[in-house]
Amino acid sequence: xxxxxxxxxxxxxxxxxxxxxxxxxxxxxxxxxxxxxxxxxxxxxxxxxxxxxxxxxxxxxxxxxxxxxxxxxxxxxxxxxxxxxxxxxxxxxxxxxxxxxxxxxxxxxxxxxxxxxxxxxxxxxxxxxxxx
Amino acid sequence: xxxxxxxxxxxxxxxxxxxxxxxxxxxxxxxxxxxxxxxxxxxxxxxxxxxxxxxxxxxxxxxxxxxxxxxxxxxxxxxxxxxxxxxxxxxxxxxxxxxxxxxxxxxxxxxxxxxxxxxxxxxxxxxxxxxxxxxxxxxxxxxxxxxxxxxxxxxxxxxxxxxxxxxxxxxxxxxxxxxxxxxxxxxxxxxxxxxxxxxxxxxxxxxxxxxxxxxxxxxxxxxxxxxxxxxxxxxxxxxxxxxxxxxxxxxxxxxxxxxxxxxxxxxxxxxxxxxxxxxxxxxxxxxxxxxxxxxxxxxxxxxxxxxxxxxxxxxxxxxxxxxxxxxxxxxxxxxxxxxxxxxxxxxxxxxxxxxxxxxxxxxxxxxxxxxxxxxxxxxxxxxxxxxxxxxxxxxxx
Numbered sequence: 001x002x003x004x005x006x007x008x009x010x011x012x013x014x015x016x017x018x019x020x021x022x023x024x025x026x027x028x029x030x031x032x033x034x035x036x037x038x039x040x041x042x043x044x045x046x047x048x049x050x051x052x053x054x055x056x057x058x059x060x061x062x063x064x065x066x067x068x069x070x071x072x073x074x075x076x077x078x079x080x081x082x083x084x085x086x087x088x089x090x091x092x093x094x095x096x097x098x099x100x101x102x103x104x105x106x107x108x109x110x111x112x113x114x115x116x117x118x119x120x121x122x123x124x125x126x127x128x129x130x131x132x
Numbered sequence: 133x134x135x136x137x138x139x140x141x142x143x144x145x146x147x148x149x150x151x152x153x154x155x156x157x158x159x160x161x162x163x164x165x166x167x168x169x170x171x172x173x174x175x176x177x178x179x180x181x182x183x184x185x186x187x188x189x190x191x192x193x194x195x196x197x198x199x200x201x202x203x204x205x206x207x208x209x210x211x212x213x214x215x216x217x218x219x220x221x222x223x224x225x226x227x228x229x230x231x232x233x234x235x236x237x238x239x240x241x242x243x244x245x246x247x248x249x250x251x252x253x254x255x256x257x258x259x260x261x262x263x264x265x266x267x268x269x270x271x272x273x274x275x276x277x278x279x280x281x282x283x284x285x286x287x288x289x290x291x292x293x294x295x296x297x298x299x300x301x302x303x304x305x306x307x308x309x310x311x312x313x314x315x316x317x318x319x320x321x322x323x324x325x326x327x328x329x330x331x332x333x334x335x336x337x338x339x340x341x342x343x344x345x346x347x348x349x350x351x352x353x354x355x356x357x358x359x360x361x362x363x364x365x366x367x368x369x370x371x372x373x374x375x376x377x378x379x380x381x382x383x384x385x386x387x388x389x390x391x392x393x394x395x396x397x398x399x400x401x402x403x404x405x406x407x408x409x410x411x412x413x414x415x416x417x418x419x420x421x422x423x424x425x426x427x428x429x430x431x432x433x434x435x436x437x438x439x440x441x442x443x444x445x446x447x448x449x450x451x452x453x454x455x456x457x458x459x460x461x462x463x464x465x466x467x468x469x470x471x472x473x474x475x476x477x478x479x480x481x482x483x484x485x486x487x488x489x490x491x492x493x494x495x496x497x498x499x500x501x502x503x504x505x506x507x508x509x510x511x512x513x514x515x516x517x518x519x520x521x522x523x524x525x526x527x528x529x
Contacts, residue, residue: 018311018314018315018319020311020312020316024496025311025497062316062320063166063176065164065166065178066164066292066293067164067263067264067267069267074154075266075267076266077263077264077266077267079164079178079264081178081181092292095292095293109180109181109184127164127178127181127184128183128184129184
């Protein structure tokens with residue numbers, strides 16, 4: 001999350017989140033100590049939200065979708081996604097790898113375009129059929 | 133596709149699906165992000181994956197598909213005039229018609245932003261097509277006007293591809309898009325969202341060179357405080373309008389609140405045998421809702437085609453306190469029906485009530501950007517059928 005307000009080292013830190021588990025969009029503050037142990041979660045109103053905030057605090061994850069170059073198809077780009085969640089801080093590293101990929105048509109939906117990208121145990125897969 | 137498949141499932145033999153694009157699926161093909169299908173398939177799919185679910189089903193049927201074909205007219209007796217390169221003009225006699233034209237984006241002209249007319253100004257959806265299908269990055273230094281979902285999605289997409297998004301402006305005090313998109317598209321990438329701000333001037337001769345942004349007052353008029361942002365690209369994400377050129381030609385009775393035709397809960401328009409679904413009827417938040425409406429419209433059209441369409445009393449729905457619109461506009465079904473309402477303003481701790489207290493819902497929060505689904509069962513519908521009109525209000529608890 002963008003709006004982290006880390007206090008100087010040696011003190012406890014606070015980070016703010018917006019919960020997205022439901023349309024309420026609770027503004028949640030997480031207080032943690034130096035080693036990243038959560039001390040307090042303030043403003044979360046349900047268990048599902050609290051779990052989401054815990055995950056967002058310790059290991060935020062996202063699905064990445066993008067496109068890769070394709071040759072011999074009716075379009076020049078093939079849409080792809082990661083087969084599973086990836087750590088949020090790896091998004092740009094993955095984008096760099098995806099930008100290098102070039103495939104040849106025909107491609108079927110679900111085809112693995114790149115296996116085990118960056119050793120993350122996640123594949124890049126095609127999200128549509130694409131041929132001439 | 134959802135409508136055609138439903139009609140097929142109900143035993144209709146002769147179905148023709150017409151699309152102006154070279155492949156079915158419409159705008160979904162360029163929406164490569166995930167978040168589709170959570171309601172309908174309980175899976176987190178991308179746009180093309182969601183479309184593929186239907187394309188594969190369609191291939192297993194004898195439904196005829198005519199692509200790269202325009203429907204240019206619907207005449208009096210439900211004859212449809214089509215046109216394409218291969219066949220020229222085609223006239224089709226239909227027993228029932230389902231319209232599914234989708235919607236269009238509002239543009240710079242419709243929000244009246246002064247300034248020069250350089251290149252580098254796109255609607256968010258056009259930029260999305262350039263990037264995801266054609267493979268061009270529309271620009272490097274970006275400002276997004278309006279906080280609709282496509283604008284938020286594109287802010288993230290352009291950032292991932294190496295562009296810098298300097299600002300997203302929103303005239304209203306609350307965002308136009310879903311909270312999920314504010315968090316995952318803007319906050320994740322430190323893109324600032326300026327609420328109650330608007331672009332009041334565009335600079336540049338051949339290419340956009342920058343914009344002037346002002347904070348706005350209660351009425352949406354610019355205030356003194358302004359700042360300039362240099363940029364080479366401007367994306368507009370300022371709302372969607374149901375596409376209804378064909379409907380107006382029929383002519384169907386149009387609803388100025390939704391921008392689509394008046395419909396009942398079978399999704400039939402003011403003309404018997406002509407049905408409409410999806411964003412052409414009214415702008416939906418989720419593709420999943422669009423498919424569900426398609427199924428209802430396709431099912432109703434199937435009944436109409438075989439002469440099995442029930443002729444029930446139609447009770448009008450009325451938008452009451454803090455309700456921008458209720459759709460469908462008439463309730464006719466007796467088994468079950470779904471109404472959608474959009475509120476005018478965000479509110480917390482609200483009670484949704486209706487004429488004769490047929491419905492009674494309590495919600496922690498309502499927002500204009502998130503449609504509220506109201507499901508009516510047979511018992512409720514029986515009560516509604518004895519009323520003159522069915523009014524829905526959203527008020528404090």
